[in-house]
Structures are given as C-alpha cells and as structure tokens.
Amino acid sequence: MECCTLSAHLVDASEKMDAHSQNDKLNNSDELAKLRKEVACLRASEKEHRRTRESLQNKTRALGERVKELNCIYALSSLVEKHRTSLERILHHVVEVIPSAWQYPEIAAAKVAMGANTFITANYRPSKWTQSADIRVRGEKSGFLQVIYLEERPQCWEGPFLKEERKLINSLAKRIGEIAERKLAEDDLKESMVRNKALQNSIPDLIFRIKKDGTILDFKKGKTLGQKIKAKKIIGRKIADLAHEYPFLSKDITGRGMTNIEQVFEKGTTQLFQHQYRHGSKTYYYEVLLTVSGRDEVLGIIRDMTEWRKLEKQVLEISEWEKQRIGQDLHDSLSQQLAGIAYLGKTLERKIAAKSFEEAKDANQIVKLIDDAIIQTKGLARGLYPQWLVGEGLMAAFSELADTVEKLFMIKCCVEYDQLVPIDDDLTAMHLYRIAQEAVNNAIKHSLARNITISFRNDKNQTVLTIRNDGIGFKKTFCEGMGMKIMRYRANSIHASLEIRSNGDGETAVICTF
Known part of the structure; x- marks a missing residue:
C-alpha cells in the first residue's frame, strides 16, 4: 500500500516537474521572442540612424x-x-x-x-x-x-x-x-556725358532745366549771361525766390518766364520768346527757347541778342543811308539829266515840226516817255528818301506814298487819321514809314489788292498804324519771308508790336502798335 502511495506521489511529482519544465520553456520562448523583437527594433533603429546620419552628412556637405x-x-x-x-x-x-x-x-x-x-x-x-x-x-x-x-x-x-x-x-x-x-x-553713358558736356561748353548761351512749379534743376552759365550766378546756390530753389539776390530776376521777368513755361506745356512743342530788360539807360535783348524735356520739366536756352540787335540796327542804318544816297542821286543827278534830255527833245521836236517833217510825232512821243521816266524817277527817289519826313512830317510822307502808288500802279490808296500824331524821333518816323511802305508793296505784289488804306490813329494811350487791303490775303510763306522779318525787326526797334489779321474774305490788315 505504501509502495503504491509512494509511486503515486512520484508520478504526481514527475508530472508537476514536467508541467513546471513546460512552463519554463514557454516563458523562455516568450522572453526570447521579446529579445529578438527588441534586437530587430534596435537594428532597424540603427539603420534609420545611419540613414539619418548619412542624410545629415549629405545635407551638411551640400550646404557647405x-x-x-x-x-x-x-x-x-x-x-x-x-x-x-x-x-x-x-x-x-x-x-x-x-x-x-x-x-x-x-x-x-x-x-x-x-x-x-x-x-x-x-x-x-x-x-x-x-x-x-x-x-x-x-x-x-x-x-x-x-x-x-x-x-x-x-x-x-x-x-x-x-x-x-x-x-x-x-x-x-x-x-x-x-x-x-x-x-x-x-562707359557709353560716360562718353555721352563727356560729349554732352563738351557740346554744352561750346554753346555760349545760358542753359537751364526747370520744373513746372519753378524749381531749378540744372544751370549752366552763358558767355555773357549768368556770370554772377553760382549754380550750387540756385539749384533746388524756386526761381521766384531769387529776386532779392539777383535784381535782374525781378518778379516781372520771372513771372513772364513762368507764363512762357505754361505755354510750352499747353502746346507741347518748342517755343521761342523774345524778351528785353532795361537797366538804367541801357536795354538788353534776349531770345528764350523752351522745350519740354520731361513729364514736368522744361529745358531752356537763353541767348543774349543785345550785340546782334546792335549789328542789325547798324545794318539797317547803313541800308537806310544807302537808300537816301541813291534817292538823292536819282533826284539830283538822274532826274536833272532826264530833264535836260527832255528839254533838248522838245527843242528838237519844235525844229522838226517847223520843217513839217513827219518825224515830229515820233519826237513828241520820245519827249512824253522821257517826262514819264522823270516822274517815275522822282517817285523812286521819294520812296528811297522821303524828304517829307524831314520837312512836313510822317502824315505828309504817307500822303506822298499813297499818291505815288495811285500814279504808278493805278490802285486806290488813301490815308486816314483823326489828328496829326506827332512823332518827334526821326528814326522812329523812318521805321514807321518803312513798315507802311513794305506793307503797301506786299499788298500790291502778293495780295493783288485794288484798294489800300493807311490809317494812323491814337487809341487808348497807344499809337496804331494800320495798312488794310482788300486783296486775296497773304500766303503762309510770306509771313515767314525776309520782308516780314524786317518789318518785325523795325517794330521791335521802336518797342512796338506787329501782327497780321485776316477776316477770311481776303481783307488783310498789318497792324503796328506802339
């Protein structure tokens, strides 16, 4: 019995040991699996770390x-x-x-x-x-x-x-x-600037750039103009603020300049203006050219025309002197010779007629032609040297001019005036006469006028000379011709204005106001 019981205990113990052994095996297997998993994770992590490190090295190298x-x-x-x-x-x-x-x-x-x-x-x-x-x-x-x-x-x-x-x-x-x-x-810009600088320096005129509001942007002295002006002191300032430093830049002058600038912006084209400046007894003449050089700025060139005007005046005076000399020669020499020939011709005519020769008629015709030549010569002489200006004054000279036109060209020409307008200065009278003479000649040659009126009147403290005709008007080329330029110069010389007006029907008037 005891033997059986012992055997049973042994079997039971053996089974328990087997069970424990089996459990240990299972536990070891789980641990091993966990370890293997951890190892796999570590290996994967190491590979990822290696890739990250390589990527970082590559990025670092690329960054470098x-x-x-x-x-x-x-x-x-x-x-x-x-x-x-x-x-x-x-x-x-x-x-x-x-x-x-x-x-x-x-x-x-x-x-x-x-x-x-x-x-x-x-x-x-x-x-x-x-x-x-x-x-x-x-x-x-x-x-x-x-x-x-x-x-x-x-x-x-x-x-x-x-x-x-x-x-x-x-x-x-x-x-x-x-x-x-x-x-x-x-380099191109530098060369261009050098060329422009050389070009500017070769121009004797005063050159400036100015904004629409009057601010000075650039300035270059002229040969005779602006010598007392320092560019650094005026660039960036408004021209209206310079009058107290530079008296010749008065409000009147700068005001006219700003008006000219506004006109240039309005028209958008280059404009030429004439100005004069009086200092004491002297008068200085300037020509101002303005052109738009930017959105709100203008380039200006001022030319001193004072010496040029003096030369023009001298040329006109010499021309006037020559006209007077030729007129006197025509009157004193040629007219006298023609008169002598006419006298001899009449004497010859009488002798031929006394002998009843038919050639007496031819001699009479020759004498008439000589008389006509004398009349024309005297008319030319009076046109070249109007002695009436010295003797009876400008009105008489205009009347003589009108009579000469009617006789030579068969054109009606009359003189109108309210009262005698005294012109004390002989040079002014001569310029007015020449303006009227040129206007009358142009009316005959270019306008084909049949009626011409010379009017000389006082109007609101001004004297107005008007030469009106009923012709076909003047072409644009005439207004740009030499005769018109000389007329304008004569008007400027006596501080007068000159304009041409037309009503569209052919009637044209040349008006000189001073």
Whole structure:
C-alpha cells in the first residue's frame, strides 16, 4: 500500500516537474521572442540612424557647397562694387575667386576669356576634366568661363562635376555677361556725358532745366549771361525766390518766364520768346527757347541778342543811308539829266515840226516817255528818301506814298487819321514809314489788292498804324519771308508790336502798335 502511495506521489511529482519544465520553456520562448523583437527594433533603429546620419552628412556637405557658391557670388558682387574702373580689373580678380566654389578647390583652376582678353589662375593648364559656359553680352557670345580639375575625381552628374556646379557656372557666366553689359552701358553713358558736356561748353548761351512749379534743376552759365550766378546756390530753389539776390530776376521777368513755361506745356512743342530788360539807360535783348524735356520739366536756352540787335540796327542804318544816297542821286543827278534830255527833245521836236517833217510825232512821243521816266524817277527817289519826313512830317510822307502808288500802279490808296500824331524821333518816323511802305508793296505784289488804306490813329494811350487791303490775303510763306522779318525787326526797334489779321474774305490788315 505504501509502495503504491509512494509511486503515486512520484508520478504526481514527475508530472508537476514536467508541467513546471513546460512552463519554463514557454516563458523562455516568450522572453526570447521579446529579445529578438527588441534586437530587430534596435537594428532597424540603427539603420534609420545611419540613414539619418548619412542624410545629415549629405545635407551638411551640400550646404557647405551652397555656402561656397554663395561666397563666390558674393565675392563677385563685391568685386564689381570695389573695382569700378574697368571690366578687365574685375575679371582679373573674378578668375581667382571661382575655384573656391567647386567641390575640389585644391585641384581646381579657372579661365575667363572675353574678346581679346584672357584671364587664368596661376595653376591653370589644359585638362580633360573641364566644365564651361558661354558669356553673352547684349545677346551675342562674347567669351566663355571655364573650370577644370587637374586630377581625376569620382564620376558625378557631369563627369567629376556636380549638378549644382553646372547651375553655378551658368549663373556666373550670366552674371559676368550682365556685369560686362553694365560696364559697357556705363562707359557709353560716360562718353555721352563727356560729349554732352563738351557740346554744352561750346554753346555760349545760358542753359537751364526747370520744373513746372519753378524749381531749378540744372544751370549752366552763358558767355555773357549768368556770370554772377553760382549754380550750387540756385539749384533746388524756386526761381521766384531769387529776386532779392539777383535784381535782374525781378518778379516781372520771372513771372513772364513762368507764363512762357505754361505755354510750352499747353502746346507741347518748342517755343521761342523774345524778351528785353532795361537797366538804367541801357536795354538788353534776349531770345528764350523752351522745350519740354520731361513729364514736368522744361529745358531752356537763353541767348543774349543785345550785340546782334546792335549789328542789325547798324545794318539797317547803313541800308537806310544807302537808300537816301541813291534817292538823292536819282533826284539830283538822274532826274536833272532826264530833264535836260527832255528839254533838248522838245527843242528838237519844235525844229522838226517847223520843217513839217513827219518825224515830229515820233519826237513828241520820245519827249512824253522821257517826262514819264522823270516822274517815275522822282517817285523812286521819294520812296528811297522821303524828304517829307524831314520837312512836313510822317502824315505828309504817307500822303506822298499813297499818291505815288495811285500814279504808278493805278490802285486806290488813301490815308486816314483823326489828328496829326506827332512823332518827334526821326528814326522812329523812318521805321514807321518803312513798315507802311513794305506793307503797301506786299499788298500790291502778293495780295493783288485794288484798294489800300493807311490809317494812323491814337487809341487808348497807344499809337496804331494800320495798312488794310482788300486783296486775296497773304500766303503762309510770306509771313515767314525776309520782308516780314524786317518789318518785325523795325517794330521791335521802336518797342512796338506787329501782327497780321485776316477776316477770311481776303481783307488783310498789318497792324503796328506802339
């Protein structure tokens, strides 16, 4: 019995041991699985870490390359700012900077060729490991940029060169081309400025630029004008504020100038204005040319016409003197000779008639022609030298002019005036007479007038000389002709205005107001 019980206990104990053993095996298996899983996770983590580290290294290396590229571009820009003298000096320094931006700077060399100039690094020599890009200036190939490796290196995107290095060399070549274009533009601008400066200096006139509001933008003295004005003191200031410093820039003068500027902006074309400035007993004459040179600015040129006016006056005085001399010669010499011939002709006519020759009629006709020639000669003499101006005054001279026109051209010409208008100055009277004479001649020649009226009246403290005709009017070319210019000059000489008016039906009036 005990034996059976012991045997049962042994069996039971054996079963329990087997159960424990089985449990231990199961527990060990779970632990092992966990360990294996952890190992797998660690291995995966290590691989991820390795990839991350490699990626970080690649990015760090790429970042280093980008930094080198940026340093190269920055160095290029700095060289441009530092060396503004010439493109050659810039390229000489640029070629030394470029190799440092490549992956293997220790074995890199560079070459820049533009036109007849070539720049290389000290270690440059021919190599089969090259990378290059064209340099284009104003759309045309002007040279090239080349980077070489002196030794073999592992293959990358373009031989031993990185993809980013291709982008960089293209960018540098483009940048060099832009620098060259800018330098060429700067050189062209400098040459243009030198030419413009030389051109300005060769012009003896005063030149200025002024804004629409009167602000002075630029100023250049003339040979005779503006000598006391310092450009630095007036540029940036308004012209109306300068009167207290420069008396000749009075409010009246600057006001007229600003009015002229407004007219130029309104019309949009170049305008020419005449001005005069009186200082004491002297009168100065100026010609002002204004043209729009910007959205709100005008370029002006002021020419001193004072000496020119003096010369014109002298020319007219000489011309007037010559006319008077010729008129006197016609009256005193030719007219007398013609009168003598007429007397002899009449004597001959009487002798022939006494002998009853038929040629007496021919002799009589010759005498009549000589008498007509005498009348015309005297008329020409009076036109060239109107003695009436000295004796009986301007009204008598106008009346004589009208009579001469009626006799010579069979045209009705009359003189109208309310009262005698005294003209004390002989030169003024002569200019008025010549203006009337020229206007009458033009009415006959160009307007084909049949009726001419010379009117001389006082009107509101002004004296107005009007020559009116009923012809076909004047063509535009006449208004630009020499005769009209001389008439305007004569009017300006006596401080008068001259204008031509037409009513559209052919009636034309030349009006001189002073």
